[in-house]
Amino acid sequence: MILRGIEATRYFAKPDPAKTGLLIFGQDAMRVALKRQEVVAALIGPEGPAEMRLTRLPAADLRKDPAALLDALTATGFFPGPRVVLLEEAGDFATATIGAALKDWRPGDAQLVVTAGGLTGKSSLKKLFEAHPNAFAAGLYDDPPSREEIEATLKASGLSGIDAAAMADLSALARDLDPGDFRQTVEKIALYKWGDSSPLSSADVAALAPASIEAEVDDVLHAAADGRRDEIGPLMRRLEAQGASPVTLCIGAMRHFRALHQAAAGGGGGRPAFFGPRKEQMQRQAQRWGMFRLEQALALLLETDLTLRSASRAPQMALMERALIRLAMLPR
Incomplete structure (x- = not known):
C-alpha cells in the first residue's frame, strides 16, 4: 500500500504495530533518517533501543547472509514489548530477500522498517511494498513541509501555543532550511520558550532562526x-x-x-x-x-x-x- 502527503505524515507519527513493514525512500538522506527515527520511536518507545528491541541491519550484509533478515524478524526478545528490525540503505538488489521475509512474517514478529534512497517508478523494491496487503511504501520528496508536518515538529519539541504570524514565519523558514537544520531550529526555540506560557511570536522566531546569508x-x-x-x-x-x-x-x-x-x-x-x-x-x-x-x-x-x-x-x-x-x- 502507498502512503502519500498528510496520510503519510499521520502514519509516521502513529504507525500501526500490527503491520508487517514500512519502506521509506527518498533522495534526501536527512529526510529519510528523520522519518525513520520518528517511526521507530513511535513503535518501540524511547527505551526500545536500550531494551534491545531494535535490530539494525545494513542491507548490503544480506548479500552474504540472506537468512539474517528473517532470523532477526522472528527472534525472541529478552525484554517484553514490540520489536523493530531496521534495514538500512536497501535497493532493488535486496528485493527477493525482503520479499521472502515478508512472506514468512507472522503476527508477533518484529515489524520491518526499510530505508532506501531515490527509487524509480519501476523499482522492484518499491513495487513489493506497494503491492503488499499489510505493508506500506512512503516516498519523501523535496517539497516544502506542510503545515501539519510543521505542527507535528512543534508538538514533538514541546511547543503548543503559536500565533498565526509565527506559523507563517516558520513555514517560510522551513522552505529555506534542510529538514535537519529546521528541526534543530525548532528544538532551540522550544528550549528558549521552556517555562514560558506565552504563545510563540514572530519576534521569537526571528531572534532564534539561523541567518541564511551574512x-x-x-x-x-x-x-x-x-x-x-x-x-x-x-x-x-x-x-x-x-x-x-x-x-x-x-x-x-x-x-x-x-x-x-x-x-x-x-x-x-x-x-x-x-x-x-x-x-x-x-x-x-x-x-x-x-x-x-x-x-x-x-x-x-x-x-x-x-x-x-x-x-x-x-x-x-x-x-x-x-x-x-x-x-x-x-x-x-
Missing part, C-alpha cells in the same frame, strides 16, 4: 532589488575584503529573486510568505518588480552563474557586481 550579502541583494545602484559598489568592496565568493553571492541572489518571483506569480494563495524582519520590504519589491521583470532578472542571474562556473578569465567579483548593477537598473 548581513552584508543581505544588504547588497536588497540594494539591487530596491534599485539603489550607487550603494552596490561600496558594499561589494566590503564583501570582497571579507573574502566573499562571487558564486555564493550569485546563489544568494537567485534565491532572493526566486522568492520574489514566487510571490509575484501568486504563490501561497496570492499572499507573499517571506521570513524575517525584512519581509515587508520584500513584499514591496515583489510588487514593484512584477512577474515579467523578475523572470528577466532570473535569466540574467542564471547567465552570470554559468559564466562564473565556466573557464572564463574575466574577474569574477567584477562580473557579479556588474550583474547586480544591471538588476538595480532593470525595473526602470
Whole structure:
C-alpha cells in the first residue's frame, strides 16, 4: 500500500504495530533518517533501543547472509514489548530477500522498517511494498513541509501555543532550511520558550532562526532589488575584503529573486510568505518588480552563474557586481 502527503505524515507519527513493514525512500538522506527515527520511536518507545528491541541491519550484509533478515524478524526478545528490525540503505538488489521475509512474517514478529534512497517508478523494491496487503511504501520528496508536518515538529519539541504570524514565519523558514537544520531550529526555540506560557511570536522566531546569508550579502541583494545602484559598489568592496565568493553571492541572489518571483506569480494563495524582519520590504519589491521583470532578472542571474562556473578569465567579483548593477537598473 502507498502512503502519500498528510496520510503519510499521520502514519509516521502513529504507525500501526500490527503491520508487517514500512519502506521509506527518498533522495534526501536527512529526510529519510528523520522519518525513520520518528517511526521507530513511535513503535518501540524511547527505551526500545536500550531494551534491545531494535535490530539494525545494513542491507548490503544480506548479500552474504540472506537468512539474517528473517532470523532477526522472528527472534525472541529478552525484554517484553514490540520489536523493530531496521534495514538500512536497501535497493532493488535486496528485493527477493525482503520479499521472502515478508512472506514468512507472522503476527508477533518484529515489524520491518526499510530505508532506501531515490527509487524509480519501476523499482522492484518499491513495487513489493506497494503491492503488499499489510505493508506500506512512503516516498519523501523535496517539497516544502506542510503545515501539519510543521505542527507535528512543534508538538514533538514541546511547543503548543503559536500565533498565526509565527506559523507563517516558520513555514517560510522551513522552505529555506534542510529538514535537519529546521528541526534543530525548532528544538532551540522550544528550549528558549521552556517555562514560558506565552504563545510563540514572530519576534521569537526571528531572534532564534539561523541567518541564511551574512548581513552584508543581505544588504547588497536588497540594494539591487530596491534599485539603489550607487550603494552596490561600496558594499561589494566590503564583501570582497571579507573574502566573499562571487558564486555564493550569485546563489544568494537567485534565491532572493526566486522568492520574489514566487510571490509575484501568486504563490501561497496570492499572499507573499517571506521570513524575517525584512519581509515587508520584500513584499514591496515583489510588487514593484512584477512577474515579467523578475523572470528577466532570473535569466540574467542564471547567465552570470554559468559564466562564473565556466573557464572564463574575466574577474569574477567584477562580473557579479556588474550583474547586480544591471538588476538595480532593470525595473526602470
